[in-house]
Amino acid sequence: MSTKRALVTGGAGLIGSHVADLLTGEGWKVRVLDNLEPNTHRRGRPAWINEKVEFVEGDIRDRETITAALDKIDIVFHQAAYGGYMPEIAKYVHVNSLGTAQMLEVIREKNLPIQKIVVASSQAVYSEGASICPKHNLVFPPVRLIEQLRRGDWQVHCPICGAITKSVPTPENAPVGGETVYGLTKVDQEKLVLLWGKQVGVPTIALRYSCTYGPRQSIFNPYTGVIAIFCTRLLNNLPPVFYEDGEQTRDFSFVEDIARANLLAAETDKLDGLPVNVGSGHGTPIREVAEQLSVALKIDIAPETNGEFRPGEMRHLTSDTTCIRGAGYKPNVDLAAGIERYIDWIRTQSDIRDYFSEATDILRRKGIIHTAEKVAG
Numbered sequence: 001m002s003t004k005r006a007l008v009t010g011g012a013g014l015i016g017s018h019v020a021d022l023l024t025g026e027g028w029k030v031r032v033l034d035n036l037e038p039n040t041h042r043r044g045r046p047a048w049i050n051e052k053v054e055f056v057e058g059d060i061r062d063r064e065t066i067t068a069a070l071d072k073i074d075i076v077f078h079q080a081a082y083g084g085y086m087p088e089i090a091k092y093v094h095v096n097s098l099g100t101a102q103m104l105e106v107i108r109e110k111n112l113p114i115q116k117i118v119v120a121s122s123q124a125v126y127s128e129g130a131s132i133c134p135k136h137n138l139v140f141p142p143v144r145l146i147e148q149l150r151r152g153d154w155q156v157h158c159p160i161c162g163a164i165t166k167s168v169p170t171p172e173n174a175p176v177g178g179e180t181v182y183g184l185t186k187v188d189q190e191k192l193v194l195l196w197g198k199q200v201g202v203p204t205i206a207l208r209y210s211c212t213y214g215p216r217q218s219i220f221n222p223y224t225g226v227i228a229i230f231c232t233r234l235l236n237n238l239p240p241v242f243y244e245d246g247e248q249t250r251d252f253s254f255v256e257d258i259a260r261a262n263l264l265a266a267e268t269d270k271l272d273g274l275p276v277n278v279g280s281g282h283g284t285p286i287r288e289v290a291e292q293l294s295v296a297l298k299i300d301i302a303p304e305t306n307g308e309f310r311p312g313e314m315r316h317l318t319s320d321t322t323c324i325r326g327a328g329y330k331p332n333v334d335l336a337a338g339i340e341r342y343i344d345w346i347r348t349q350s351d352i353r354d355y356f357s358e359a360t361d362i363l364r365r366k367g368i369i370h371t372a373e374k375v376a377g
Contacts, residue, residue, distance in 0.1 A: 003027060003028065003029050004023075004027075004028045004029070004074050004075060005028070005029045005030075005031070005072055005073050005074045005075075006023050006028050006029070006030050006031070006073065006074065006075050006076070006077060006266075007030075007031050007032075007033060007069055007070060007073045007075075007076045007077070008020045008023070008030060008031070008032050008033070008053075008077045008079060009033045009034070009060055009069075009076070009077070009078050009079055009080035009103075010033075010034055010060075010078075010079035010080030010081060010120075011030075011032030011033060011034050011049075011053070011055075011077075011079065012032065012034035012036060012041060012045065012046055012049055012055075013034065013040060013079060013080075013216075013218075014212065014214065014216050014217045014218070014225075014255055015079050015120065015209070015212055015255055015258055015259065015262075016032070016034070016077070016079035016080070017032075017046075017048055017049065017050070017216055018214070018216070018255045018256055018258070018259040019077050019079065019259045019262050019263075020032055020049075020050050020053050021050050021259070022256075022259045022260065022262075022263055023077075023263065024050050024052045024053060026263065029054075030050070030052070030053040030054070031053065031054040031055075031056060031069060031073065032049065032050075032053045032054065032055045032056065033056045033058055033060065033065070033066070033069045033080070034055075034056075034057065034058075034080070035057065035058060035059040035060070035080075036057060037082070039218075039220065039221050040218040040220065040221050041218070041220075042220040045057070046216070048216055056068075056069055060080045060095065060099040060100075060102075060103065061094060061095060061098065061099045061102070063102060063106065066099075066102065066103050066106055067106050067110065070103070070106060070107060070110075070112055070114070071112075073112070073114060074113070074114070074115045074116075075114070075115055075116045075117070075118070075266050076103075076114060076116075076117045076118070077118050077120075077262055077266070078100065078103065078117060078118065078119040078120060078189075078193070079120045080095070080099065081095065081096050081120060081185075081186070081189070082095040082096055082182075082185075083182055084182065084221060084225075087362065087363065087366045087368055089181050092181045092182055092184075092185045093181075093185055093188075095185075096182075096185035096186065096188065096189055097185045097188040097189065097192070100119070100188070100189045100192050100193065101192055104192060104193065104196045107200075107202075108196075108200055114202055115202070115203070116202065116203045116204065116205075116266060116272075117193055117197065117202065117203075117204045117205075118204075118205050118207060118262055118265045118266055119189055119190060119193040119204065119205070119206050119207070120189075120207060120209060121186050121189060121190040121206040121207055121208045121209070121275060122182075122183070122186045122208060122209055123170075123208055123209065123210050123211070123251070123277075123279070123317050123319060124178065124180060124182055124183035124186050125176040125177075125178055125183055125186050125187045125190065125208060125275075126170055126174055126175070126176060126314065126317060127140075127141075127142050127143045127175060127176070127177050127178075127179050127314065128140070128141045128142065128143055128144070128156060128314045128315060128316075128317075129156075129167050129168075129170045129174075129249075129314055129315070129316040129317040129318060130167070130168050130169065130170040130171065130174055130320075131156055131158070131165030131166060131167055131168060131316075132165060132166045132168050133158035133160065133161065133163055133165050134163055135158070135160075135161050135163060136158055136160050136161060138168070139158055139159060139160065139165065140159075140174050140175050141156050141157065141158065141159050141165065142159060143179040143312055143314070144156065144315065146311045146370070149244075149309045149311065149370070149372060150370065150372055150373050151372065151373065151374065152307060152372040152373070152374050154244045154245055154247070154248075154309075154315060155315070156315045156316065167249060167283060167315075167316035167318060168318070169281060169283075169318045169319060169320035169321075170277070170317060170318065170319060170320055171277075171320040171322070172208070172274070172275050172276065172277055172320070172323060179311075179312035179313075179314070180310075180312045180313070183312070189206070190206035190208075190275055193206055194206055194273060194274075194275065197273060198273065203269065203272040203273065204272070204273065205265045205271045205272060205273070205274060205276060206274070206275040206276065207258075207261055207262065207265060207276055207278050208275055208276060208277045208278060208319070209253065209258055209278050209279075210250070210251035210252065210253045210277070210278065210279030210280065210317070210318075210319045211226070211250045211251060211252045211253065212252075212253050212254075212255055212258050213225060213227040213228070213252060213253075213254065213255065213338065213342060214254050214255030214256065214338060214341065214342055214345075215255070215341060215342060215344075215345035215346075216255070216345070217255070217342070219231075219232055219346065219349055219352055219353075220355060221355070226250070226286060226289065227252070227289065227293065227339065227342060228342075228346075229356050230289065230290050230293050231293055231297070231342070231343065231346055232346075232352055232353070232354055232355070232356070233354055233356060234293060234294060234297050234299045234301060235297065235299070235346070235352050236352070236353065236354040237299070237301065238301070238354055238357075239301045239302060239303050239304045240290040240293070240294075240301075240303040240304070241303065241304045241305075241306065241356070241360070242286060242287065242290075242303050242304065242305045242306075243308055243309050243310055243313070243369075244308075244309050244315075245305060246285065246286050246287035246290070246303060246305060247285050247286070247287060248285065248286050248313075248314075248315055248316065249283035249284060249285050249286070249315075249316045249317070249318065250283065250284060250286065250289075250317055250318075251279040251280055251281070251282060251283055251284075251317060251318045251319045252279075252280060252284055252289070252335050252338070253278065253279050253280055253331060254331070254332075254333035254337075254338035254341075256332070256333060257278075257280075257331040257332055257333055258278060260329070260332075261278045261324060261329055264324070264327060264328060264329055268327050268328070270326070270327040271323070271324065271327050274323065276323050276324050277319040277320055277321050277323065277324065278319065278321070278324055278329070279318070279319030279321055279331075280319075280321075280331050280334070280335070281318065281319060281320070281321045281331075282318065282335075283316060283317070283318035284335060287303070289335075290303050292335070292336065292339055293339060293343075296339055296340060296343050297343060306371070307371055307372040308369050308370065308371050308372070309369070309370055309371075309372060310363075310368060310369055310370070311368075311370060
């Protein structure tokens with residue numbers, strides 16, 4: 001077989017750089033396109049970019065740049081996105097939605113021989129995780145209303161009878177909509193790619209990542225990555241800060257596992273045309289994550305709970321990974337081991353500052369963070 005040629009957009013970032021490393025290790029020729037977004041790459045081009053890749057610094061939104069980057073490419077791993085809880089609405093839409101649409105347009109207009117596209121989607125496409133109601137069994141609750149959150153009621157209630165529900169793994173057929181600007185643009189990305197693939201006959205897959213963490217997660221971006229944020233806070237002798245009550249649950253995936261899911265999606269036809277959850281299949285409370293980090297760092301600082309919340313944020317999300325496991329995927333790194341590996345890495349970084357406090361003030365002023373009038377119970 002001839003050597004496969006891949007384009008990894010966003011290939012300097014957490015996930016993209018690990019995808020590029022994995023591909024080069026498997027003998028692929030890899031081109032990386034990344035604009036080195038300052039929020040993430042405050043010191044410019046990171047040292048971890050693989051010396052075997054062809055690195056192109058450029059913006060996915062620039063038509064000439066993406067056209068050149070797609071030249072002589074077989075498979076695209078589209079990881080580039082603007083992420084987190086940042087307040088720039090237009091930039092989210094421009095980078096994530098328009099950037100993706102333009103890439104697809106170029107491929108079709110130039111009749112490029114792309115064989116497959118794997119696009120990075122997110123668990124943020126769901127409004128809320130699936131739940132079990134005592135009376136109505138499996139339900140898919142809508143996003144919790146801001147009026148409920150202002151009352152300090154953090155629970156997820158049955159949409160039929162109002163009973164408090166119990167979180168269960170969320171399957172791919174759960175309703176999607178996106179209740180944040182970022183989530184909305186991830187819905188755009190996956191729907192654009194999957195629809196385009198069906199129209200033009202090119203296999204496409206949208207991987208809905210759970211919370212991804214690991215070495216290379218930006219220590220500069222205070223708007224995304226709870227493990228990175230908690231670590232930088234603790235290393236600056238500051239307490240982790242919980243939104244709501246810290247009992248929210250998330251499905252955490254180590255970045256090398258996510259990279260392997262991308263390779264699997266490229267090499268199998270079992271996932272073609274589908275949105276596919278990628279996660280551990282286990283939900284972990286945010287409070288427990290803070291405790292594990294505190295123990296691993298040997299820094300004992302009690303977390304702060306201020307009754308603040310972010311409208312549109314889901315309470316619980318654990319990925320139902322039946323589909324991708326059926327294609328042969330199995331995560332290798334559990335949360336405890338992954339945290340140890342992340343801490344080993346972050347200790348090698350210099351000038352680890354707390355950017356969270358300033359960012360939180362900005363989000364409060366822009367109405368992205370709210371404070372409950374009282375806490376229920």
